[in-house]
Amino acid sequence: MSPFGALREQLLDAADAFADGPGGVHGILAGIVDDVDRALREQLEIFPVCHHSPASALAMVRRLREKQPKVIYLELCEDLRPLLDELRNCRLPVALQAFATDVDGFPEDWVPLSVVAPITEASAEYQAIAYALDTPGVEIVLVDRSTDHVFQWQPREPAEATEAEPEAASDEDAALHGDAVGIEIGDLRPRFAELEAHLLHHGKVRHWSEWWDQYVEQPLVGADHDTYRQVMVLIGSLFRRLAPHDGDGDHRRDEDRERYMWTRMREHLAASGTDPSDCLYVCGAFHAASRVEQFGLAADAEPYDISPRTATRWHYGLIPSSHSSIEAQFGLAPGSVSIAAATWTKAVARSRAKPFVLEGQKGARKHSKRLPGAAPAPREPVTDRLSGFLSKPPVLDDLDEAELLGWCVDIVRLARRNGYLASTADAIAVFETSILLAGLRGRGRPTPYDFQDAAITCIEKDAVPGRRDVRRLCEILLGGDRIGQVGYEALPPLARDVLDRLTPLGLDLEKRAVQRALLDLNADPELVPCSDLLWILRRLLPGNAVRPIMGTRALGERPIQESWDLAIGHHQRSLVELGHEGVTVEQVLERRLRRTVWGSQATAAIALEAVEDSILYLGGRRFTDELGARAVELLAAERTVDGAPEVLRRIRRLLSHYRATEPELPKWCGAFVTEGYSHYCTLLPTAFVDEDSGVRQVAAMLGFLFGMESLALSLGCDHAQLELAVRQSHPESPAKVALLWAAQTQLGMLPIAELRSKCDELLANPLVVPAFPQYMSGFVQALEPAPTLAPLVVEVMSKAFGRLPDAVLLPWLPKLITTLRDHANEMVPVLIREAGRTFPAGLAAVDTWTPPWKAQPVRPETSRPALAPAGPVADLLAAHPRSCDAVAALLGYEIEWRPVGHVTGGPDHHEVGELLARHAETADAVAGLLARGPART
Known part of the structure; x- marks a missing residue:
């Protein structure tokens, strides 16, 4: 007869009374008792736990010292077993991690795959691990699904699927786990939102962690083993039966995990021949109340068919963890893990238990690990402990005034250090408010949560003066956010x-x-x-x-x-x-660069960036040439010109580097220039008319074509290809029209005088004036491919600022400023140098300054006196008087043309003759340009 018969009858009578007849509640309560009876009658002893629960850890210590099992089956990913031995080289908390970057069988957008399982000292799983690793003859077997199966069982629809949705962390330490999937033994929380809200409301608490601490954790800290097991299975069964059952969701995965674990335990028992009475199965209370057909060693169901792992290569290691990162990943209240650690320390001291600690564990308190020499106690028959536990009123602890006073004094001291104007009066207020809140919530002894609420109410007034608020100060006071560290050996x-x-x-x-x-x-x-x-x-x-x-x-x-x-x-x-990615950082960087350059999103600009990184960080010619060859392939395959500015900037820098450090350019550089010249010539007409191609992109294309033309022609390219591309371009937007004019001027198709007259016509046309700033934007961008147009750009900008109305000019100025700011390295120096040459250097010279582009009075040729023939120099001057005027103006002289008689009959030399005598080399150069002989006789 079941030992829980009386409890079942009692609960069913209560259901009939409160629910006004049999119904859903009747079946739920009867099922809960059946689950408890089934779990406790199982031949293989089941030890239900809750993650990071001091009560579970303390019960685990007691049971291990009493039972001394030879095999411990632990609910943890089976392929993480080799990492357990490295825990002794670390300072807790740390997390076991499985990591994969090269996947096979999973969606690419899931990469990188990461699974973490945090371990803290105040957890039942750590006590089991420490006992098994430091006790001779004891084996620990991880029986949960592998990390590969964790992702196999994830739904494929969402790009990011996780076991527990992480919450935003308050600081950087809370993100130690990153976006990894969290695996933790004993996830015990209602999956029925209405039930959790009901429990929080009637329990007069704010969040689930506080409810669990008050109604489960504190009552079970001092409970005996049988009572602890029955209560935990009861809670797990309740939450399991009230959870929504969707065949394709969490319920199905939970059942598959249970089938997986029972299959692995049966396989191990069959292979090792171990007596089940010498084994202990440690799992979450939720799984202890399992109803799958494979549950129990006596079940006659077919073994669960475990699918093979994928070809994904997994890497394993330990990473540091922290209390805040655990709270953030598993949706726990901030500070709850730190409070649990403080509760664990207090419970160990009160019960005088001796926890297990791994030999050589860093930062852990040393306890005696010697087990009693007596044989383990035989398993006692199951008796009903639930009836007495559920019917007994909660024990209200007496107020520990010394502990509470210590908290109040310490929090005021911390608050003053962090900028709060706290005093002794605030400490008294926190003390009284803590007692008041505990009384309102039905507690005789204030909990850390009551104290935290009281401190926030009494100390934190209007603003936080420093980095830490009072809630954070309370967490520091009660234990702080302990952060683990992986030792050098691990x-x-x-x-x-x-x-x-x-x-x-x-x-x-x-x-x-x-x-x-x-x-x-x-x-x-x-x-x-x-x-x-x-x-x-x-x-x-x-x-x-x-x-x-x-x-x-x-x-x-x-x-x-x-x-x-x-x-x-x-x-x-x-x-x-x-x-996890390589043996050295150089190998990791090389793999990442290769993966980036050969990825689906790779472009020529990305490949050139990888080339530059390989030169800066890795050195060596082979890998750099390999990346450069890939850049040529990517450039030839591109059908847009979005990356042209970045391509131009990077290839210029690389060419300058190779010309300064190498005797000759690498082959891939020549191939890139020739391919780019042909590629951009082909795309230029389309880019001029394509609305998706910006002015900056087209200017960069022209900058590549004009800047690399000499090198491209020396490598076999044809200049006619560029001329044809420019002639075939017919843009419509004003900015691109200005770019086309600049390109035509650079190629000699459009004289500079004609371009100046076009700009003057645009300024004089009232219909075009509103769009003239767009032309100006094109001219500014034209400084990239044609820096020799800087004088004209300065001239046109000056005319625009002088003639355009404010209604047109002012809206354009922000765009001009942002353009110059974004491209300051290329455009601004050219404009500043040209403006410095054009405008007067001092304020006093402004009034008499005349812009050089204003027309100067020029005498017609017919009004100039004829020069008498006086050898080659006279012939040259007579044939080209304007050239002589220009040369004299460049040299800073004013020319005065005199009659012929004065030149030939007078005893003085002509001023032009004196000028040519002082600058004979200049005259020779001009004569050479005009295909004459030497100018001097």
Whole structure:
């Protein structure tokens, strides 16, 4: 006869009385009792737990010392087993991690795949692990699905599927787990939203963590083993039966996990021949109340068919974790894990239990691990403990005034250190308010949650004066956000290699604090490898793990001194995950560059960036040439010109680097220039008329064609291709029309005088004046392909500022300013130099200054006196008087033309003759341009 018969009858009578007859409640209560009876009668002892529960951890310690099992089956991913031995080299909390970047059988948008399982000292799973690893003859077997099956069982519709939806963390430490899927033993929380809201409302608490602490955690801390098991299975059964059942959702995955675990346990028992009475099955209370057909060793159902793993290559390691990261990932209240750790410490001291601690565990309190020499106690028959537990009123603990007073004094001290104007009166107010809140919530002893609410009410007035609010100060007071660390021995080879190579810096890089590193590379050349490694880490690690304060890494630059802020210990998780990708950081960077360049989103600009990175960080010609050849392929395959500005900027920089450091250009550079010349010539007519192609993109194309033309022609390209492309271009937008005019002028198709007259006609046409700023934008962008047009651009801008009305000019100014700001390196220096040559340097000269583009009075040729023939010089001057005027103006002289008689009959030399005598080389050069002989006789 079932020991729970009386309890069943009692609950059914209550259901009939309160529900006014049999119905749904009748079946739920009867099913809960059946689940408890079934779980406790199982031959293989089931130990139900809740994650990060001090009551579960304390009950686990007691049971392990009493039963001394030889095999422990633990609900954890089976392929994480090798990581358990590395826990002794770490400081808790840490997380077991499985990581994959190269997937086979999963969607590409899920990459990278990551699974974490956090471990804290105040958890039942850690106590079981510590007992099994440090007790001779004890085996621990992980029986939950593998990490590969975790993602196999995820729905394929959403791009990001996780076991537990992470919440936003309050600081950077709360994101230690990143976007990994969280796996934790004993996820015990109602999956029925209305039930959770009902429990919180009637329990007079704010969140689930506080409800669990008051109504489950505190009553079970001192409970015996049988009572603990029955209550936990009861809660798991209740939540399980009230959860919504959808065949394709969480309910189906929970049942598949239970089939998986029972199948693995049966396989191990059959292979090892272990007596089930010497085993202990540690699982979440939710799974202890399982009703799958494979439940129990006596079940006659067919074994569960476990699907094979995919070909995805998984990497395993340990990453640091923290209380706040666990809370954020699993939706727990902020501070709840820290409060649980404080409760665990208090419960251990009160019960005088001796927890298990791994030998060599860093940062753990040392306890005696010696087990009693007596044989383990035989298993006692199951008796009903639930009836007494459920009918007994809750025990109200007496007020511990010393503990509460200590909290109140310490929180005021912390508040004053953080900028709050707190005093002794606030400490008294917190003390009284804590007692008041506890009484309102039916407690005789204020809990940490009551104290936290009271402190926020009494101390935090209107604003937070510093970085931390009172809630955060209470968490620090009650235990703080403990952050774990992975020891050197447990790090992957890459992380150890990084720490070893940075040893010459003389810093303890395992610390979480930010440390300053000063590198004088001239005085200490041994630090050059450290500098190279730091720049690679800067390229690979996220955030401020490695941040340069002084010094740069660019093509053609050699560092002399550098200064770095290093927080590698703070970003240990990122460094560990690098270790999953390769053995050295150079190998990881090479793999990432290759994956980027050969990816589906790769472009020619991205490939050129990878080429530059390979030169800066890796060196070596082979890999760089491989990336460059890929850049040529990508450029030839592009059908848009969106990346033309970036392509132009990067190829210019690379060509300058190779010309300064190499005797000849690499073959891929020549291929890129010739391919780009032909490619952009082909796309130029379309880009001029395409609305999706911006002015900046077209200007960059022209800049590539004109800037690389000499090199392209030397490599076999045809100049006629560029002329044909320009002649076939017929843009309609004003900015692109201006660009076309600039290109035609650069090619000699449009004289500069004609271009100036076109601009004057546009300014004189009232119908075109509103659109003239768009023409100006095109001329400004034309400085990229045709920097020789800078005088004309300055002239046109000056005329526009002088003639355009304010209604047209003012709306255009912001766009002009943003354009010049975005392209300051290319355009602004050219404009400033030309403006400096054009405009007067002083304020006094402004009044008498005449713009050079204003027409100067020129005497007609017929009014000039004829020059008497006086040899080649006279013939030259007579044939080209304007050239003589221009040369004299450039040299700063004014020419006065005199009658012929004065030149031949007078004793004085002609002024032009004196000018030519002083500048004979100039005359020879002009004569040579005109295909004459030497100008001097």
